[in-house]
Amino acid sequence: FYLAKRLQKGEGIAQNTQQAIQWYTKAAQQGVAPAQLNLAIMYLRGEGVQPNLQQARLWLEKAAMRGDNRASYTLALLDEKQKNLVDAYKWYDLAARDGMLDEKVRNKARGKIGQLALNLSSADIANARNKADTWFQSK
Template identity: 30%
Template sequence: MKKKLILSICLLFTTLNANNFKSVAQSAQYGDVYAQYNLATQYKNKAQTQQDLHSAFKWYHKSATKGYSASQYQLALMFHYGSGVRKNAELARLWFTRASKKGHAQAQSVLYRFYALERPQPHTVQNRRYSMNFRR
């Protein structure tokens, strides 16, 4: 009895998940940016092949071009790490910048690290004192 109950619950959740995927995919086809983001995330989380990552990239890109900052951030990560696409630092920075302009905190943090590493380090001049209390 317990086995049948557990099996039926598992089948119920599997069916609900499949129906959820279909409804999200249908909404994404109609241009809903949140659905496009959710569909891309589902593809990315269940990615077993390069084709799944490419599908995730496609849906993130559709949502990102419409201005959804979470998709812009995920797209930037895909370019940065080369998951599903060829690594491209320039495009990664572009999408991180777009997401950060929309107020995405993680994208702002990543951009800060990009610019902090690029900033020229100050040269230290030896044998000079810069104190106001300098006495000879």
């Protein structure tokens, strides 16, 4: 993971995003949540690889399953951009839960929940919360 991060940023070593992808993938396959998150972001940006939303979502979900709310928050942003507001609410709800990795992300997610709630019915919100609970319990 640390080698991949240095290769991605060019910190103390020549920048090589393709090698960073290879090392992030190895770490991600071993369940390292920050590697899963960084790999997903590289797939989203097309950094060292062709952009691939499907691969990005796969790695984001794996990182979210490990409690990385930065991944949950990113999934929410993707769903919100695609106008999948119930799913976006679900991911924001998960990112805002206690015990998640990053307090700043939890606070941002809480704010987004309030904004989304203005555009959703109470049935949609209940559905999103139910989806979040079901997903959380399955991990």
